[in-house]
Amino acid sequence: MNLDLSFYSWDLIRTFILKGFYFSIMLMAVSTVGGVIFGTVLALMRLSGKKFLDLPATLYVNGMRSVPLVMVILWFFLLVPASFYALFPWRLGENYRSEISAVITFVTFEAAYFSEIMRAGIQSISRGQVFAGQAMGMTYGQNMKLVILPQAFRNMLPVLLTQTIILFQDTSLVYAIGAYDMLKGFEIAGKNFGRPIESYLLAAVVYFGICFALSSAVKQLHKKIAIIR
Amino acid sequence: MSWQWEIFLQDPGGKHPTYWQWMLSAWGWTVSVSLLALIIALSIGSLIGILRTLPDSPWLVRLGNAWVELFRNIPLLVQIFLWYHVIPALIPPMKEVNSFILVVLALGFFTSARIAEQVRAGIQALPKGQRYAGMALGFTTAQYYRYVILPMAYRIIIPPLTSESMNIFKNSSVAFAVSVSELTMFAMQAQEETSRGVEIYLAVTALYAISAFVINRIMAYIEKKSQVPGFIVAGGAGGGH
Numbered sequence: 001m002n003l004d005l006s007f008y009s010w011d012l013i014r015t016f017i018l019k020g021f022y023f024s025i026m027l028m029a030v031s032t033v034g035g036v037i038f039g040t041v042l043a044l045m046r047l048s049g050k051k052f053l054d055l056p057a058t059l060y061v062n063g064m065r066s067v068p069l070v071m072v073i074l075w076f077f078l079l080v081p082a083s084f085y086a087l088f089p090w091r092l093g094e095n096y097r098s099e100i101s102a103v104i105t106f107v108t109f110e111a112a113y114f115s116e117i118m119r120a121g122i123q124s125i126s127r128g129q130v131f132a133g134q135a136m137g138m139t140y141g142q143n144m145k146l147v148i149l150p151q152a153f154r155n156m157l158p159v160l161l162t163q164t165i166i167l168f169q170d171t172s173l174v175y176a177i178g179a180y181d182m183l184k185g186f187e188i189a190g191k192n193f194g195r196p197i198e199s200y201l202l203a204a205v206v207y208f209g210i211c212f213a214l215s216s217a218v219k220q221l222h223k224k225i226a227i228i229r
Numbered sequence: 230m231s232w233q234w235e236i237f238l239q240d241p242g243g244k245h246p247t248y249w250q251w252m253l254s255a256w257g258w259t260v261s262v263s264l265l266a267l268i269i270a271l272s273i274g275s276l277i278g279i280l281r282t283l284p285d286s287p288w289l290v291r292l293g294n295a296w297v298e299l300f301r302n303i304p305l306l307v308q309i310f311l312w313y314h315v316i317p318a319l320i321p322p323m324k325e326v327n328s329f330i331l332v333v334l335a336l337g338f339f340t341s342a343r344i345a346e347q348v349r350a351g352i353q354a355l356p357k358g359q360r361y362a363g364m365a366l367g368f369t370t371a372q373y374y375r376y377v378i379l380p381m382a383y384r385i386i387i388p389p390l391t392s393e394s395m396n397i398f399k400n401s402s403v404a405f406a407v408s409v410s411e412l413t414m415f416a417m418q419a420q421e422e423t424s425r426g427v428e429i430y431l432a433v434t435a436l437y438a439i440s441a442f443v444i445n446r447i448m449a450y451i452e453k454k455s456q457v458p459g460f461i462v463a464g465g466a467g468g469g470h
């Protein structure tokens with residue numbers, strides 16, 4: 001068995017791989033930002049001490065965390081109505097149905113995981129900080145925004161970033177609905193040139209390189225933060 | 230919209246007489262893939278985790294670290310494709326192996342890296358004195374691991390092992406990609422054939438949730454039974470999906 005990677009020219013990478021790579025990165029970025037925002041809201045609901053806020057948030061988070069991501073991807077692809085896709089201009093909704101559905105899925109799914117991280121982060125802030133804010137005459141909202149959440153984010157930054165790496169790996173699962181991500185790019189390139197084996201190998205190497213570099217960076221950051229505190 | 234649960238009584242026209250029987254058989258495949266992968270993951274994960282904590286053997290530690298980094302930094306779906314497309318091409322005898330076994334191996338090796346990480350953390354969470362106590366009693370390395378360190382380390386890591394066992398059930402859904410006829414594969418095919426996606430997805434999602442819940446209860450039972458009276462262990466945090 002001879003491996004031949006010579007068919008991987010720059011043109012091929014540009015036509016097949018980069019298109020998918022951009023989508024994977026975009027999916028990761030949008031769902032991290034969206035997931036952290038939505039997740040923080042969920043965490044605040046769960047810590048509010050009010051049953052009508054706590055209960056739905058708990059059900060949502062535990063529900064999302066007990067089903068496989070692939071099933072959630074299939075659910076959203078099935079349930080988001082065609083009228084929603086029609087809202088997008090320039091027929092984007094029609095041409096990128098899987099991709100749009102994937103973004104919605106990842107934001108809602110990852111929010112459940114980010115909310116658990118944010119909840120731990122908020123709970124890691126000592127009671128004294130909360131009381132100090134209250135003693136300064138801050139409202140609940142001011143106290144959260146100015147005192148607690150900035151510290152919670154900082155304490156949880158390495159964990160949030162680790163979750164982002166897991167999220168990046170999970171973006172490959174949009175395969176289930178045929179969205180064009182990086183893995184899909186490699187697969188199509190491999191099929192078109194009759195070299196699927198080399199293509200899958202190269203995909204593994206690229207994913208490994210990205211994830212290994214990111215996780216090494218997070219480890220460094222973790223060390224740095226640990227020294228400051 | 231109206232429910233049409235009677236869809237499960239219809240004949241899919243394959244080797245299963247009705248859809249619900251097909252679904253139960255698919256559940257069986259999901260459970261078999263997950264349990265077999267769990268056995269592989271626990272055995273290899275423990276071995277690698279222990280290697281990473283051995284004193285005075287830097288090369289074994291490096292080997293363990295390399296194993297964990299390799300299997301943790303490649304997405305599971307890509308690993309499944311490697312087992313399915315690449316390894317049989319590189320190692321011809323693997324061509325005879327069917328995709329069920331390949332998925333079990335892929336899922337087992339993938340999870341072994343996460344379990345190795347937890348076993349290592351559990352061992353390192355113990356006070357150094359435990360190791361020295363074993364040495365002082367004249368135990369060999371194998372003996373003090375067997376009688377002193379591992380019994381405590383495994384008790385410490387039961388909570389993260391619980392979430393990892395639940396994860397393995399969820400991750401088994403990725404097997405659809407190489408056409409193993411498990412629950413997700415059933416969901417996709419039955420949805421296409423019947424166009425009653427909501428009923429089918431609901432049933433499949435419920436089966437996944439039930440599987441995860443049962444595993445959770447089994448692990449909670451093991452945790453309770455293996456507790457050392459008067460010894461409170463701090464639960465570690467699980468992660469991932």
